[in-house]
Amino acid sequence: MGQKRSADRRTGAMRTSRVWLCGALLLVVVTLVAYGPALEGGYIWDDDRYVTENVELRSPKGLERIWFDPSATVQYYPLVHSSFWIQHRMDDPFPGEDPDPFPFHLVNVLLHAANALLLWTLLRALGLPFAWLGAALFALHPVQVESVAWITERKNVLSGLFALGAALAYVRFAGLSSRPRGGLGWYAAALVLFLLGLLSKTVVAMLPGALLLVLWWRRGFLTRRDVMSLLPMFALGLAAGLFTAFLEKHQVGAQGPAFDLSFLDRVLIAGRALWFYAGKLVWPAELTFVYRRWSVDAVVWWQWFYPLGVGAALAALWLWRGRLGRGPLVAACVFAGVLFPALGFIDVFPMQYSFVADHFQYHASIVLIAACAGGLGRLAAGWRRWRRGLLVAGAGALLLVLGGLTWQQAHIYRDAPSVWRDTLRKNPRATLALNNLGVWLAREGELHAARDLLQRSLDVDAEQPRGHENYANVLSDLGLLDEAIVHYRQALALAPQFGEDRRTMHLNLGLAYRKKGMLEEAIDQFERGRELAFWDPRLHYALGEALLAAGRRGKAERAFREALRRSGADVQIRDRAERILRRLGAEPQP
Numbered sequence: 116m117g118q119k120r121s122a123d124r125r126t127g128a129m130r131t132s133r134v135w136l137c138g139a140l141l142l143v144v145v146t147l148v149a150y151g152p153a154l155e156g157g158y159i160w161d162d163d164r165y166v167t168e169n170v171e172l173r174s175p176k177g178l179e180r181i182w183f184d185p186s187a188t189v190q191y192y193p194l195v196h197s198s199f200w201i202q203h204r205m206d207d208p209f210p211g212e213d214p215d216p217f218p219f220h221l222v223n224v225l226l227h228a229a230n231a232l233l234l235w236t237l238l239r240a241l242g243l244p245f246a247w248l249g250a251a252l253f254a255l256h257p258v259q260v261e262s263v264a265w266i267t268e269r270k271n272v273l274s275g276l277f278a279l280g281a282a283l284a285y286v287r288f289a290g291l292s293s294r295p296r297g298g299l300g301w302y303a304a305a306l307v308l309f310l311l312g313l314l315s316k317t318v319v320a321m322l323p324g325a326l327l328l329v330l331w332w333r334r335g336f337l338t339r340r341d342v343m344s345l346l347p348m349f350a351l352g353l354a355a356g357l358f359t360a361f362l363e364k365h366q367v368g369a370q371g372p373a374f375d376l377s378f379l380d381r382v383l384i385a386g387r388a389l390w391f392y393a394g395k396l397v398w399p400a401e402l403t404f405v406y407r408r409w410s411v412d413a414v415v416w417w418q419w420f421y422p423l424g425v426g427a428a429l430a431a432l433w434l435w436r437g438r439l440g441r442g443p444l445v446a447a448c449v450f451a452g453v454l455f456p457a458l459g460f461i462d463v464f465p466m467q468y469s470f471v472a473d474h475f476q477y478h479a480s481i482v483l484i485a486a487c488a489g490g491l492g493r494l495a496a497g498w499r500r501w502r503r504g505l506l507v508a509g510a511g512a513l514l515l516v517l518g519g520l521t522w523q524q525a526h527i528y529r530d531a532p533s534v535w536r537d538t539l540r541k542n543p544r545a546t547l548a549l550n551n552l553g554v555w556l557a558r559e560g561e562l563h564a565a566r567d568l569l570q571r572s573l574d575v576d577a578e579q580p581r582g583h584e585n586y587a588n589v590l591s592d593l594g595l596l597d598e599a600i601v602h603y604r605q606a607l608a609l610a611p612q613f614g615e616d617r618r619t620m621h622l623n624l625g626l627a628y629r630k631k632g633m634l635e636e637a638i639d640q641f642e643r644g645r646e647l648a649f650w651d652p653r654l655h656y657a658l659g660e661a662l663l664a665a666g667r668r669g670k671a672e673r674a675f676r677e678a679l680r681r682s683g684a685d686v687q688i689r690d691r692a693e694r695i696l697r698r699l700g701a702e703p704q705p
Contacts, residue, residue, distance in 0.1 A: 138247050139232055146228040146254045149518040152525040153264035154220050158213065159531040160404075160551060161267040164189045165199060167213045170683050172196075172203035191362055194314045195269050198222070219266045226272035227263045228254065233279035238485055240283060240292035241329075244492025248510055249485040257399045257520040258480060261473040264528035270316040271477040277312030278319045278478065281305045285326055289341070291333050302344065309348050317359040318456055318478055320352030325449045325482075332445040360461050370611045372578055373467035376459070379413040384459035384470050386422025389451055392476045396483055399517075402524055403541040404534050405548055406469045425451070446486035453479035467579075468547045531555055546572045550585050557589050565589050580610035584620050591627050599627050618648040622657060629657075634665045652681040652688045659695070672699055 158167055171177030171187050180187035181196045188196045202222065206214040235250035243249065253259070262271040284305035290296030312319035323345040330341050363369045376384070387409065395402065412418065432444035457463065457475035465472055495506050527537045535552035538545050549572035557565035569586040576582065587602035603624035610617050625640030641658035648654065659674035675692045682689035 138235070142231050142235065142247070142250060142254060143228045145251065145514070145518060146231060147224060149255050149521040150224045150227070150260075150263060150525055152522060153224060153260070153528055154217060156220055156264055156525075156528045157216050157530040159265060159267075159528060159534050160547075161189070162216075162265075165196070165267045165269075166203070166219065169196075169199070170685060172200050174683050185362060186366060190270075190367060191359070192270055192315055194311060195273055195316070198269060198273065216266065219269075220264070223263050223266065223269055223272050226269075226276055227259065230254075230272060230275045230279055233276065233283060234481060234485070237279060237283045237286065238489070240286050240294075241333075242293065243485065243489035244496065245488040245510075248491070248514075249488030251514055252484045252488060252517065253481055255514055255517040255521055256396070256480065256484065257402060257517060257524045258395050258473050259477060260402070260521055260524040260528070261404065262477040264525050265474070268474050268477075271474055274312045274315035274319050275478060275481075277308045277315060278322055279481075281308035281312060281319075281322060282326065284308060286329075289326075289330060289344075291329070306347060310351060313351060313355040317352075317355045318453065320356045321453045321455065321478075323348035323352060324452050328445045328449050328452075332441045335441070356456070363461075363463055367464045368611060368616060369462040369464045369466065371467065371580075371609070374462045376411065377413065380411045381459045382422050383411050383413060383418050384409070386425050387418070388458050388471050389425050389454065390421055391471050392454060392479065393450070393483065395473070395476075396480055399520060401541055402473060404472075404527075404538045405542055405545040406471050407542050407544070408469045411470075442486060442489070446482050449482045450479050453482065468545070544575045546576050546579055546582060549575070550579075550582055553589070554585055557585075557592065562589055562593055566593070578609055580606040580620070581616060582606075583609065584616070584623065587627070588623060591623070591630070596627050596631050600624065600631075603627060618644045618651055618654065621647070622651075622654055625657060625661070629661055629664070634661055637661045638665065650681055652678045652683070652685055652692075655681060656688050656692060659692070663695075668699065672696065675699075 163169075165188075166172065169188070171180050174180075177187075178197060178200050181200060182193045185191040199219070202218055203214050206218065208214045231250045231254035234253055235246055238246035238249050262268045282305075284297075284301045286292050287294065287297040288299075288301035288305060309319065309322060312322070326348075327337065327341065327345060331337055391406075429444070429447060432439065432447055436444050451458075454476060457472075459466065459470055491506070491510075495503055498506070527533055532552060532555055535548040535555070538548040539552070542548070549568050553565040553568035553572065556562075556568065566586070566589045569582065569589060572579070572582045573586060583602040583606035587599040587606065590596075590599035590602065603620060607617065607620050607624070610620060621640045621644030625637040625644070628634075628637035628640060638658065638661045641654055641661060644651070644654040645658065655674050655678035659671045659678060662668075662671035662674055675696050678688055679692040679696070682692065
């Protein structure tokens with residue numbers, strides 16, 4: 116009899132393993148199919164700063180700088196940049212060539228598929244019904260395309276992997292799964308995975324708060340052990356959050372008039388953003404790379420309906436928790452909590468263009484999607500077989516629709532011009548799209564078309580420093596140097612005092628002065644740029660050329676040597692500096 120029971124258990128375990136394997140394989144396949152167009156995509160916005168023009172990826176010592184110099188990369192997410200460094204070294208493109216974008220896209224899609232698998236495992240561990248449906252909805256929802264098809268957003272899919280892994284390990288440690296309570300090894304794994312998540316994107320800092328709410332949902336109370344076990348995560352998350360917020364303002368450039376918002380303005384933004392994100396999950400229509408930036412005014416009475424509506428919804432879920440259960444309230448709180456860093460209370464660079472973006476809710480969307488799938492499963496628990504069959508068919512049809520929308524949305528990310536043109540169809544006043552499409556047209560030699568777009572951008576918002584700089588670059592290429600100088604100076608007047616963009620503005624203004632033969636003015640601009648970014652070899656090289664033209668050979672030689680010393684993986688600067696130093700009769704030693 117005992118042998119029969121043992122055989123039955125082995126048979127049941129094998130059947131369960133086969134079911135899991137089939138479900139996992141199906142999840143991966145449908146994700147790869149839905150994101151097929153993204154695999155053929157190229158590079159778009161910010162991919163230059165993260166991948167194609169990131170000099171640290173071409174340097175053998177780049178990995179060290181990625182980890183130990185926060186200024187070496189756009190944002191201090193060392194695991195993300197390390198993954199780019201490894202892929203770049205594996206591709207090893209020729210100097211001046213971009214690496215093949217396919218492997219970068221493939222890794223993003225595979226990470227997203229792995230996140231869907233982890234989510235399925237986590238939901239099963241928590242005992243939620245329709246766990247596979249929740250994971251499939253997450254995998255195929257078109258709102259995720261921006262995070263998966265955009266190489267720069269490796270931040271989301273990689274941090275999602277570690278966050279879900281940390282949550283799964285903690286659930287096992289806390290005894291929330293059907294398996295026996297795990298030991299300290301599971302707790303250590305949760306801490307390590309949480310830290311790796313923070314090093315990929317700081318939004319993971321919201322995980323310990325989410326886990327506390329999950330503990331309350333399952334038990335109805337919290338113990339001292341629960342709180343104490345999560346305190347290290349809270350401390351790490353707070354430190355990482357403060358550090359990232361500092362870098363976002365002082366290094367990325369989240370400062371200026373666009374961020375001059377009162378606390379009441381930010382409350383209005385947060386309330387409206389929460390409804391926006393929930394609405395896009397329910398009805399993912401007109402998804403775009405840059406949404407319209409709302410006009411926020413605390414005096415306009417109807418704008419208060421958004422935050423008041425959020426408060427009313429949470430109050431209702433609290434009052435009805437006896438009838439509905441704690442699940443809906445916890446899901447709503449976790450959704451809002453994970454979104455908190457992107458709700459306007461913390462200044463982030465994209466806020467100057469729009470208060471919302473699809474990639475901001477990659478992590479938060481997991482909660483509402485899982486809650487809807489689980490709620491549907493509980494609702495159908497007592498249904499007859501034919502009604503459950505209709506539900507399964509309906510769920511399958513929904514997945515087909517979402518997968519089709521994802522496949523369609525992924526086409527938009529095939530290249531930068533496609534992204535910007537699609538954005539302008541849906542948001543004609545998007546200055547980011549007008550600027551970047553204008554810059555792309557200028558690079559293609561369509562200078563007059565570029566000037567028209569950049570003029571439109573300044574007509575929409577005349578206070579954008581980058582817009583004036585881009586417009587000035589085109590005017591300079593057209594030979595309209597006097598007009599270009601006016602806009603370069605205006606860009607510098609508007610740019611944050613210590614913003615990253617100022618060095619290129621000083622560089623370009625100096626180049627315009629040099630074209631006009633105003634060498635002293637050019638030298639002054641290059642010197643100012645060097646004060647902001649002494650590590651930038653372009654400024655040293657440009658200064659050297661201006662000094663040489665002005666007859667200051669000794670100073671010019673020193674500037675060229677500094678350019679050579681700072682050139683790193685910039686082969687063009689290195690070769691030019693070496694040639695000039697040889698011509699001057701000096702050994703090209705940095």
